[in-house]
Amino acid sequence: MDRDRPLVTRPQLSPVAxxxxxxxxxxxxxxxxxxxxxxxxVRGLSIDGGIDLSVFKDVVTDDTLRRVATFTVVQALISxxxxxxxxxxxAWVFARFDFPGKRLLSAATLVPFVLPTxxxxxxxxxxxxxxxxxxxxxxxxxxxxxxxxxxxNFAIVVRGVSSFWARIDPSLESAARTLGANPTTAFRTVTLxxxxxxxxxxxxxxxxxxxxxxxxILLLGDLSATTIEVEIWRQATAFLRxxxxxxxxxxxxxxxxxxxxxxxxxxxxxASEFRHHVVRxxxxxxxxxxxxxGTIVTAAMLFLGIPLGLLIARSLAQxxxxxxxxxxxxxxxxxxxxxxxxxxxxAVGNSLRFAGIAVVIxxxxxxxxxxxxxxxxxxxxxxIDTFVMLPLGTSAVTIGFGFLIALDRPxxxxxxxxLIPIAHALVAIPFVVRSVSPTFASIQHRLREAAATLGANRxxxxxxxxxxxxxxxxLVGAAFAFAISMGEFGATTFIARPATPTIPLAIFRLxxxxxxxxxxxxxxxxxxxxxxxxxxxxxxxxxxxxxxGAL
Amino acid sequence: xxIALNDVCLAYDGVPVLDHVSLEVAPRExxxxxxxxxxxxxxxxxxxxxxxxxxxxxxxxxxxxxxDVPAHRRRVGLMFQDNALFPxxxxxxxVAYGLRMTGVSNPERTQRVDDLLELVGLGGYGTRNVAxxxxxxxxxxxxxxxxxxxxxxxxxxEPMGAIDQARKDxxxxxxxxxxDRVGTTSIYVTHDRLEAEAYADTISVLVAGSVVRTxxxxxxxxRPEFVSVAKLMGRANVVDGAVVGADAAAVVVPVDxxxxxxxxxxxxxxxxxxxxxxxxxxxVDVGGTNLRARxxxxxxxxxxxxxxxxxxxxxxxxxxxx
Numbered sequence: 014m015d016r017d018r019p020l021v022t023r024p025q026l027s028p029v030a031x032x033x034x035x036x037x038x039x040x041x042x043x044x045x046x047x048x049x050x051x052x053x054x055v056r057g058l059s060i061d062g063g064i065d066l067s068v069f070k071d072v073v074t075d076d077t078l079r080r081v082a083t084f085t086v087v088q089a090l091i092s093x094x095x096x097x098x099x100x101x102x103x104a105w106v107f108a109r110f111d112f113p114g115k116r117l118l119s120a121a122t123l124v125p126f127v128l129p130t131x132x133x134x135x136x137x138x139x140x141x142x143x144x145x146x147x148x149x150x151x152x153x154x155x156x157x158x159x160x161x162x163x164x165x166n167f168a169i170v171v172r173g174v175s176s177f178w179a180r181i182d183p184s185l186e187s188a189a190r191t192l193g194a195n196p197t198t199a200f201r202t203v204t205l206x207x208x209x210x211x212x213x214x215x216x217x218x219x220x221x222x223x224x225x226x227x228x229x230i231l232l233l234g235d236l237s238a239t240t241i242e243v244e245i246w247r248q249a250t251a252f253l254r255x256x257x258x259x260x261x262x263x264x265x266x267x268x269x270x271x272x273x274x275x276x277x278x279x280x281x282x283x284a285s286e287f288r289h290h291v292v293r294x295x296x297x298x299x300x301x302x303x304x305x306x307g308t309i310v311t312a313a314m315l316f317l318g319i320p321l322g323l324l325i326a327r328s329l330a331q332x333x334x335x336x337x338x339x340x341x342x343x344x345x346x347x348x349x350x351x352x353x354x355x356x357x358x359x360a361v362g363n364s365l366r367f368a369g370i371a372v373v374i375x376x377x378x379x380x381x382x383x384x385x386x387x388x389x390x391x392x393x394x395x396x397i398d399t400f401v402m403l404p405l406g407t408s409a410v411t412i413g414f415g416f417l418i419a420l421d422r423p424x425x426x427x428x429x430x431x432l433i434p435i436a437h438a439l440v441a442i443p444f445v446v447r448s449v450s451p452t453f454a455s456i457q458h459r460l461r462e463a464a465a466t467l468g469a470n471r472x473x474x475x476x477x478x479x480x481x482x483x484x485x486x487x488l489v490g491a492a493f494a495f496a497i498s499m500g501e502f503g504a505t506t507f508i509a510r511p512a513t514p515t516i517p518l519a520i521f522r523l524x525x526x527x528x529x530x531x532x533x534x535x536x537x538x539x540x541x542x543x544x545x546x547x548x549x550x551x552x553x554x555x556x557x558x559x560x561x562g563a564l
Numbered sequence: 565x566x567i568a569l570n571d572v573c574l575a576y577d578g579v580p581v582l583d584h585v586s587l588e589v590a591p592r593e594x595x596x597x598x599x600x601x602x603x604x605x606x607x608x609x610x611x612x613x614x615x616x617x618x619x620x621x622x623x624x625x626x627x628x629x630x631x632d633v634p635a636h637r638r639r640v641g642l643m644f645q646d647n648a649l650f651p652x653x654x655x656x657x658x659v660a661y662g663l664r665m666t667g668v669s670n671p672e673r674t675q676r677v678d679d680l681l682e683l684v685g686l687g688g689y690g691t692r693n694v695a696x697x698x699x700x701x702x703x704x705x706x707x708x709x710x711x712x713x714x715x716x717x718x719x720x721x722e723p724m725g726a727i728d729q730a731r732k733d734x735x736x737x738x739x740x741x742x743x744d745r746v747g748t749t750s751i752y753v754t755h756d757r758l759e760a761e762a763y764a765d766t767i768s769v770l771v772a773g774s775v776v777r778t779x780x781x782x783x784x785x786x787r788p789e790f791v792s793v794a795k796l797m798g799r800a801n802v803v804d805g806a807v808v809g810a811d812a813a814a815v816v817v818p819v820d821x822x823x824x825x826x827x828x829x830x831x832x833x834x835x836x837x838x839x840x841x842x843x844x845x846x847x848v849d850v851g852g853t854n855l856r857a858r859x860x861x862x863x864x865x866x867x868x869x870x871x872x873x874x875x876x877x878x879x880x881x882x883x884x885x886x
Contacts, residue, residue, distance in 0.1 A: 184648035190635040191613050191642040193665030193713055199636075202661075206652045298576050299617070 031389040038382045038401065041374075042442075045435055046404055049415025050266075056418060057259035068260045077237075078244065078261070085240040088155060089223035092162035096219050097212060099163060100170030103313045107171060108178035110306050111294040118310060119172075120554040121317055126168040127550045128543060129500025130228030131517045135539040136320045137161045138232050138524075139327050144532060146327060153235035161229045164320060166219040171313075173218070177211035178204075183292055214279035221272045225265070225408035227503040228517070232524070241265045242410050246506065249414055259418070262411050273406045321543070328536040332529040340533035344541070347534060355512065357534055360519035361541065367515060368498035370434035371441060375494035378438065379445025380487065386446070387453035387479075398446075405443035409503025412436055417507045432508045433515065437498035444497065445490035452486040453479065489556050496549040500542060516542050565626040565716040565749050566591050567612070572621030574611060581607045582618065583773035589749055591626075594740065596752045596764035597775075598796055604773040605753040606645070609719045612751070614638040625716055636665070641715030641748075645722045647706035649694040655681070655705050656690035662713035680708040683742060699726050700735055707739060711746055718743060718750040724759055736762050757798050769793050771884060788816065790884045800856045802881070807853045808873050812880030819845070821877035822857040828872030834863050 026034065059065055072078050106112075107119065125133060137160060138144075141151050151157045181204060189199035227242045234243065241261055249258035297306045331339035344357040382401050386394045404412065413436060420426040456479055464474045502517040509518050516538055523535035567589040574582040581604045589595045599605050610616040612623060614635035623631045630638055641662075649658050656677055663673045681687050684704040689697075697705060703723060710718060723739065724732050740763055743750050752763045760767045761781045768778040771792040777784060781797075788794035791814050794802045801817035808817055809829065824846065832850035837859055839845070844859035848869060855871070863869060 182646070182648060184644045184646070185650060187610075187613075187615050187635075188642070188644055188648040188650075188709075189661065189665075190615060191638075191640060191715075192662035192709070193636050193639075194661075195634070195636045198665065203650055203652075296577060 025390075026385070026388045028390070031385060031393060034381050034385055034389075035397065038378045038385075038397075041378050042400065042404075042439075045416075045420075046407075046412070046439055049412070049419035050407065052419035053259050053262050053411065053415050054266075056255065057263040068256045069264075072257060072260045072264065080237060081239055081241060081244045082264075084238060085224060085242075088158050088162070088238075088240070089220050089226075091155065092159045092166070092223040093216050093220045095159055096163045096166045096170050097216055099316070100167055100215075101174065101212075102309045103167075103171045104174035104178055106306050106309045107175035107294075108181075109183065109292075109294055110297050110302070112297065112306055112310060114310075115294075116554075118314060120551050122168040122171050122313070123550045123554065124321070124543075124547045125164050125317060126166070127496050127500070127546050128165070129502060129517050129546065130165065130226065131232065131502045131520055132228075132324075132500065132539045132542050132546075133161050133165050134229045134232030135520065135535065136164070136324045137229075139324050139536065140320055142233070144529075146323060152233050153238045155238065157233050158226075158230065158238060161233055162219075162223045162226060164317070165229065166222055167313075167317070169218050169222075170212075170215050173215035174208060174211045178208060179292060179294070181207050181292075210279060214276060217272055217276040217279060221269065221276070221406065224268065224272065225410075227408070227410055231521070241268075242408050242503070245414060246410050246503070249417070250506070255418060258414060262414060265408060266411065269406050269408065324536065324543070325540055328533070328540045330533070332533050340537035343530060343534045344537050348530060355514065355519075357519045357523065357538055360514045360516050360538070363513050364499055364516045367434045367437060368495050370431070371437035371498035372491050372494045374434060374438035375441040375445050376487065376491055379442050379490055379494075380449060382442070382446050383449040383453055383483075386450045401446055402443050404439045409440060409501065410507070412439055413504030413507030416504070427508070428510070430510065430513055433505055433513075434498065436504040436508060437501045438494065440501060440504070441494035441497045444493040448490035448493060449483060449486045452483050456482055485556055489553050492549050492553045492556070496546045496553075499545055499549075566624075567717055567749060567751070568624040569608075569612070570622045570624070572611060572618045572623065574607060574616060574618045580773050582611065585621070585770075585773065585775055587768060587775055587778075589751060592747055592749055593766065594743065594750050594752065594764045596754065596760035596767045597770050598754055598757060598760040598767050599770035600792075600796065601755055603770045605755075605770055606721055608770065609642060609721050609751070609753055612717070612719055613640045613642040615642075639713065639715050640717045640719065641710035641713070642719045643706050643710045643721060643723055645725050647702050647726075649697075649702055649706060649709070651694060653694070654690065655686070655692045655694060655697070658694060658705060659708045659712050661709060666713050676712065677708075680712055683711075683745070684708045685738070699728070700731055703727065703735065704738070707742065711742075711748075715748065718748050720750065720752045722754055723752070724754070724756070732759070733762070739763075757796060769796055771796075776884065786879070788879065789882060791881050792884050794879070794881055803853050803855065805880070807850060807855075808875070808878065810875065810878050810880065812878075813883045814881040816879040816881060817855060817873060818877050818879070819856055819858060821874045822855065823872045823874075824848075824857055824860055824863070824869050825872055826870050828870040830871040830873060831868060832871060834865050834867045834869055836865055837863065 057068065103122070107115070137157055138152065139146065141147070141149055141157050143150050143152065185203050185207070186199045189203045190196070194202060224240070225242045226240050227246070230240050230243045234240070242265065245258045245261045245265065248254045248261065297303045328340050329336045329338070331337050333339060344361075347356060382397060385397055416432055416436060417427065420432065426432060460478050461474050464478050469477055500517060501515070502521070505515055505518060509515060514522065520535045520538050523531040523538070567587070569585055569587040572582050572585045573580065585608065597605055597608065607616065611618050614630070614633060618631065622629055625640070650661065653661065659677045659680055660673055663676060668676065677690065678687070681689055684707055686701060686704055686708070689701070689705070694702065694705065720739070724736065727735055736759065752760070754760050766778060766780055767784060768775050769784070769792070770776075771790070776790050777788070777793045784793060784797050785799070788797055788799065791802055794816050799816045800819055803815065803817060805812040805815050808815060830850050832848040832855065835847040835849050835854060837844065837846055844861070846857050846859040846863055846869075848855050848857060848871065850871065857871060
């Protein structure tokens with residue numbers, strides 16, 4: 014052994030062991046992610062084996078598709094700007110102040126973000142759609158789409174910016190004040206430039222999610238107020254134009270790739286910019302502070318609470334009049350359903366089963382990956398990290414569409430019901446890895462040294478230190494995978510069989526049927542999904558008490 | 565400029581932090597405010613700088629009531645603990661910040677910044693990143709930045725907090741010299757008696773939100789008047805009066821008031837022998853209270869000794885909480 018080498022080393026995997034651990038994640042992601050993606054690109058760029066860009070030319074010159082592309086970008090830009098503007102004051106309150114109910118509000122901001130996008134769509138359809146309770150229908154407008162996106166992405170800005178803001182020493186702003194800057198100038202010249210990396214990186218995430226928005230647009234948009242994501246789905250499923258859908262998917266992938274490059278670059282800046290100590294939030298002390306904190310907290314609660322509350326209230330309004338649980342009874346046994354339609358309650362069973370399988374797949378692949386990230390050679394780890402994170406940037410529709418056109422070889426898997434949890438696991442794996450690998454990385458080496466001085470050999474050190482500390486974040490990863498699977502909609506639309514719908518699919522189908530009974534059942538199912546995902550996120554938040562600010 | 569605080573009170577959540585504080589500082593004076601941590605020292609500075617508004621009381625600068633003047637118009641410079649240099653600006657832009665805010669035009673600004681960097685001994689450091697500065701350099705940049713907009717009063721909040729013990733004396737003299745050269749009234753806050761004595765001619769002692777004593781260092785040493793002041797001044801043998809048979813509730817028993825010789829009024833057990841600041845000392849347990857005395861030599865721990873106390877040299881104290 015080298016004399017310079019520490020006696021208690023960070024456990025490190027040999028190349029052979031690395032390859033063995035990596036085999037499963039690589040094969041899984043290779044066949045279910047990379048191969049379908051390549052198939053889309055090939056399909057989009059070629060006809061009958063030769064390279065042919067004519068579809069691209071058609072897509073780029075088609076007026077309708079150009080309008081769709083423009084709308085996609087413009088709505089994403091507006092959604093991002095509004096989310097940042099509305100999120101900043103709340104981020105400030107979270108970063109600087111302690112107030113009663115802070116933990117609850119912090120968990121509550123996460124609820125819309127983990128809400129299935131289809132349920133977010135339902136929330137605003139209920140509020141401002143054709144059956145609106147206030148009798149205003151603005152579906153198909155920029156306004157309602159931006160509103161839904163702001164509601165959904167609020168948590169990203171609040172959490173991402175506030176955790177960064179808390180690390181900025183408040184003395185800096187005080188210093189600016191004593192040097193002659195009024196409060197506005199002090200914010201503009203000191204705090205804002207210091208926050209810029211966090212604002213930029215969270216903005217690019219919000220932009221990404223709005224850019225590839227599917228469920229929200231499907232319920233709240235129309236033929237012209239729509240995104241590329243929805244257009245891919247429409248071309249592939251309604252018009253069966255797989256070539257046009259492929260070309261659109263390739264264009265969207267290029268756009269997403271650009272956003273991710275910017276995001277990655279900004280995130281590195283955020284991480285390295287400076288390392289101040291976290292300043293403990295304090296109680297608002299002056300009357301004006303109390304007024305501001307009170308106003309902002311109340312506004313945030315109303316913004317999040319009113320739409321959700323009205324969805325729940327509306328689900329209790331019975332089609333036969335009055336308030337009660339009729340809509341929920343209809344989930345179990347829907348009156349006069351058509352022969353091809355199953356009971357909505359079966360969708361709940363399907364979703365739970367799929368989620369269970371998705372959690373297992375996600376954990377196996379995610380944990381193996383996290384082990385490699387933590388213990389393999391750094392260069393290998395970096396490459397794997399990028400590869401595993403790619404599904405996060407790939408839109409759900411693209412994943413489902415890829416399954417549809419690629420997974421008929423070597424055996425035709427497209428009719429297998431297992432494809433649904435596999436697709437869900439693909440979306441969840443990045444979250445599992447992101448939940449677990451920071452814990453691996455943050456294990457203080459001194460703890461391993463302490464264990465070693467107490468008589469543990471290197472494998473005992475791993476079992477008693479590393480594994481124990483990771484167990485909790487593994488639960489967080491599992492909870493994420495479960496919530497994602499329950500709400501996944503974009504990929505599932507391509508691969509679910511009519512006989513095995515998930516909850517989001519059942520909601521969408523119910524909305525397509527006339528009358529107040531199916532609509533009521535859709536509301537009730539949405540609330541069921543809301544309750545399940547909200548419960549999961551609260552569990553996650555409790556498990557991560559010590560990781561303030563992480564998404 | 566003369567500074568006056570009249571009966572200033574400030575409470576956070578009903579807990580008083582400043583409790584009827586009154587303080588007067590003469591023009592061009594260098595004043596130290598010394599107190600244990602949690603005494604309200606930083607809050608006092610924030611109130612003076614206009615970053616906090618007192619619940620009651622007035623703050624006067626040169627006869628003008630500035631209680632309601634916000635920080636950015638008060639022209640009071642505050643040098644923060646840990647300096648609070650702007651990490652996104654270089655050294656020059658940090659020093660120029662206050663000049664920009666007060667609307668000093670560009671050519672003059674450049675000149676002033678250069679002069680100030682020269683004054684603090686950092687000529688040529690203008691384009692340096694503030695993260696690359698040593699503790700002492702960062703501190704001098706912070707001083708230059710504070711001086712730039714020509715404040716009427718300079719407040720220094722524990723400026724030696726992050727400085728190595730070995731460098732403290734030099735830096736202290738530098739800061740003192742620079743502040744004297746610009747001739748601005750200043751208030752230096754610290755918990756450290758040696759720093760307070762080195763910086764100021766007059767020390768105000770702040771305990772539990774109140775100024776309990778103001779005086780020159782020898783005065784505070786000889787007549788601390790309060791238990792808190794005696795302890796902050798580093799006096800040995802601050803004990804209950806009863807221990808040495810005095811009438812006062814508490815007293816300082818100066819080390820040179822005790823002689824170890826047979827036939828003294830007190831007897832005790834030697835706890836330890838030590839060597840402190842060039843003098844051999846004994847620590848003697850007298851009825852449960854430790855007293856320090858000159859070691860005449862030849863004693864060992866555990867021995868019973870007799871102590872003679874010269875009552876005339878006792879310094880009576882009022883008991884306050886520390």
